[in-house]
Amino acid sequence: MNDAAFKVLEVLESHDSPLNGEFISNKLGISRSAVWKHVKELITMGYEITASHQEGYRLKKSSNRLLPYEVHKKLRTTFIGNMMRYYENTTSTNWVGKQLIREQDAEKLHGLVVIAEQQTGGIGRLGRSWVSPKGGIWATIVLKPKIPIDRVFMITMAGSIAIARAIRKEFDLGALIKWPNDIYIGDGKVAGLLLELSAEADRIHSCLLGIGVDVNVSPQDLSAIPNSVTSISAEVGHDVDRASLLARILKEFESRYLLLESGEYESIVREWKSLSCTLEHRVRINTLRTTFEGDAIDIDEYGALIIRKDNGKIERVIAGDCTQQ
Amino acid sequence: MNDAAFKVLEVLESHDSPLNGEFISNKLGISRSAVWKHVKELITMGYEITASHQEGYRLKKSSNRLLPYEVHKKLRTTFIGNMMRYYENTTSTNWVGKQLIREQDAEKLHGLVVIAEQQTGGIGRLGRSWVSPKGGIWATIVLKPKIPIDRVFMITMAGSIAIARAIRKEFDLGALIKWPNDIYIGDGKVAGLLLELSAEADRIHSCLLGIGVDVNVSPQDLSAIPNSVTSISAEVGHDVDRASLLARILKEFESRYLLLESGEYESIVREWKSLSCTLEHRVRINTLRTTFEGDAIDIDEYGALIIRKDNGKIERVIAGDCTQQ
Numbered sequence: 007m008n009d010a011a012f013k014v015l016e017v018l019e020s021h022d023s024p025l026n027g028e029f030i031s032n033k034l035g036i037s038r039s040a041v042w043k044h045v046k047e048l049i050t051m052g053y054e055i056t057a058s059h060q061e062g063y064r065l066k067k068s069s070n071r072l073l074p075y076e077v078h079k080k081l082r083t084t085f086i087g088n089m090m091r092y093y094e095n096t097t098s099t100n101w102v103g104k105q106l107i108r109e110q111d112a113e114k115l116h117g118l119v120v121i122a123e124q125q126t127g128g129i130g131r132l133g134r135s136w137v138s139p140k141g142g143i144w145a146t147i148v149l150k151p152k153i154p155i156d157r158v159f160m161i162t163m164a165g166s167i168a169i170a171r172a173i174r175k176e177f178d179l180g181a182l183i184k185w186p187n188d189i190y191i192g193d194g195k196v197a198g199l200l201l202e203l204s205a206e207a208d209r210i211h212s213c214l215l216g217i218g219v220d221v222n223v224s225p226q227d228l229s230a231i232p233n234s235v236t237s238i239s240a241e242v243g244h245d246v247d248r249a250s251l252l253a254r255i256l257k258e259f260e261s262r263y264l265l266l267e268s269g270e271y272e273s274i275v276r277e278w279k280s281l282s283c284t285l286e287h288r289v290r291i292n293t294l295r296t297t298f299e300g301d302a303i304d305i306d307e308y309g310a311l312i313i314r315k316d317n318g319k320i321e322r323v324i325a326g327d328c329t330q331q
Numbered sequence: 332m333n334d335a336a337f338k339v340l341e342v343l344e345s346h347d348s349p350l351n352g353e354f355i356s357n358k359l360g361i362s363r364s365a366v367w368k369h370v371k372e373l374i375t376m377g378y379e380i381t382a383s384h385q386e387g388y389r390l391k392k393s394s395n396r397l398l399p400y401e402v403h404k405k406l407r408t409t410f411i412g413n414m415m416r417y418y419e420n421t422t423s424t425n426w427v428g429k430q431l432i433r434e435q436d437a438e439k440l441h442g443l444v445v446i447a448e449q450q451t452g453g454i455g456r457l458g459r460s461w462v463s464p465k466g467g468i469w470a471t472i473v474l475k476p477k478i479p480i481d482r483v484f485m486i487t488m489a490g491s492i493a494i495a496r497a498i499r500k501e502f503d504l505g506a507l508i509k510w511p512n513d514i515y516i517g518d519g520k521v522a523g524l525l526l527e528l529s530a531e532a533d534r535i536h537s538c539l540l541g542i543g544v545d546v547n548v549s550p551q552d553l554s555a556i557p558n559s560v561t562s563i564s565a566e567v568g569h570d571v572d573r574a575s576l577l578a579r580i581l582k583e584f585e586s587r588y589l590l591l592e593s594g595e596y597e598s599i600v601r602e603w604k605s606l607s608c609t610l611e612h613r614v615r616i617n618t619l620r621t622t623f624e625g626d627a628i629d630i631d632e633y634g635a636l637i638i639r640k641d642n643g644k645i646e647r648v649i650a651g652d653c654t655q656q
Contacts, residue, residue: 132533154650158480162532202531204528206457207456207650209458325533
């Protein structure tokens with residue numbers, strides 16, 4: 007990111023009428039040729055700016071990329087997203103997060119958000135690939151949580167709540183959470199989360215919460231996915247502002263994360279339950295060791311799904327695939 | 332490690348009488364000067380070998396180092412320790428394990444044991460330093476466990492059982508386990524474990540079980556440690572064979588680990604309880620959030636300590652410091 011270019015952008019944004027180069031140049035104390043250089047940079051970043059000798063510069067349309075500058079403008083958090091890293095194209099944002107943690111103590115990266123326009127090697131749970139074309143939100147929140155390791159799944163729960171709430175508030179769509187870590191609108195999956203961590207039994211060294219939301223993505227671009235999928239744009243009928251949605255997700259996440267760190271587990275569980283489309287449904291569970299069916303009757307305060315099998319036996323599942331029937 | 336040198340060692344070990352260079356040279360199909368070179372290497376590795384023109388070579392005494400060659404001779408496992416890495420001196424064996432995992436898939440390192448004669452930066456729980464002079468067992472077992480993440484503490488439990496059992500069987504000393512991860516003989520701490528892992532909620536990518544045992548270490552060498560400590564040599568009154576002890580620990584660990592992977596949680600918990608010096612004692616607990624006292628009444632099937640506070644309230648603690656009174 008070029009900070010000086012965004013200074014030029016700020017000036018353009020604060021005026022509805024076209025501005026000549028000299029005005030901007032005087033305002034920022036830079037040369038007219040520097041102004042022109044920055045305008046060209048902004049254009050490469052996706053901003054529509056017209057330039058003419060008569061009129062000067064005019065911002066016609068904001069960038070359609072998910073630039074940190076745009077997210078920051080809308081962000082109302084205290085620490086999540088204060089630092090951001092943006093990539094046009096990367097393997098996966100969780101992968102970037104891992105590299106950052108190797109170079110620097112996770113404590114100093116707490117709250118950092120990695121954003122990618124497109125992932126070439128997006129990953130879902132259990133190493134499955136995650137289709138991540140342009141138009142989605144592909145991001146990772148880097149955290150150093152002060153919670154016991156057996157509560158770690160509650161970070162995914164806080165993230166699920168945040169995405170579902172943000173989609174509901176921004177677009178009035180009935181997003182629900184499918185255990186363990188997907189968000190659905192009706193029958194279509196619209197988002198998912200991937201939590202990775204490095205820890206001792208007593209202490210979490212670092213945690214990466216990857217989030218993927220199909221925002222302005224056409225169902226065709228997701229056709230490689232075997233399950234039923236949807237996107238925000240498919241649901242509302244037009245492309246939407248990704249920066250607003252991401253800013254909202256981060257805000258909603260931050261408030262639940264703070265509850266979690268202060269030990270308010272119950273309120274996370276309560277909210278998760280109120281947004282769940284898994285509870286009270288017939289499910290089929292695949293764990294590392296076994297497969298079985300039953301009724302999903304509850305989720306406990308560690309995020310484990312509680313299932314009543316047909317023989318009446320109760321099973322507690324913290325990790326597994328869940329197919330709803 | 333020089334494999335050819337150990338071929339020479341094998342020949343020397345298989346004969347009680349001195350062997351001349353020509354005999355060894357013919358037996359191994361190498362030159363007499365190569366034999367002499369390898370004998371010198373073995374001497375640098377701590378083996379006492381006499382060499383004279385009249386008598387030839389004679390192995391007087393085995394190395395006092397914890398060499399993989401010596402551990403392998405006594406090892407009766409199926410996969411733990413098949414691969415070993417040995418260091419005269421390293422930061423910490425868990426640190427070495429982390430480097431190895433970065434370079435190679437943990438699947439391929441499953442069961443590898445890293446051994447160090449001495450650690451310059453040994454670490455205990457919560458980043459505390461761990462004094463690791465010459466004469467101890469400082470080792471790390473690299474694993475890729477197929478168990479749910481909420482069972483991960485049971486790997487520490489399996490390791491604690493293994494160390495306590497091995498000390499009991501080899502030296503007939505009454506070693507007991509202090510929750511969460513120390514081994515005591517009487518009032519003195521003799522060993523500890525440090526589990527580190529990298530994981531998703533569903534899947535453990537890799538796991539490092541660091542073990543430290545004060546074997547042939549004098550109490551003076553451990554005087555930097557504020558708590559009461561002991562060592563095997565201090566307890567039995569003489570130095571002991573570290574290779575036999577490590578081989579025994581690895582064997583005992585492997586059998587409990589296999590139980591764990593096949594879901595036999597209850598038998599691990601039962602054995603842990605039978606070796607515990609924490610249960611039925613008054614304890615003071617420090618967790619991330621709080622400090623309290625009570626009676627340690629049980630351990631649950633995830634390894635969490637169950638405490639009855641004086642007001643009758645039951646607390647479940649998965650991570651924390653425990654001081655016994």
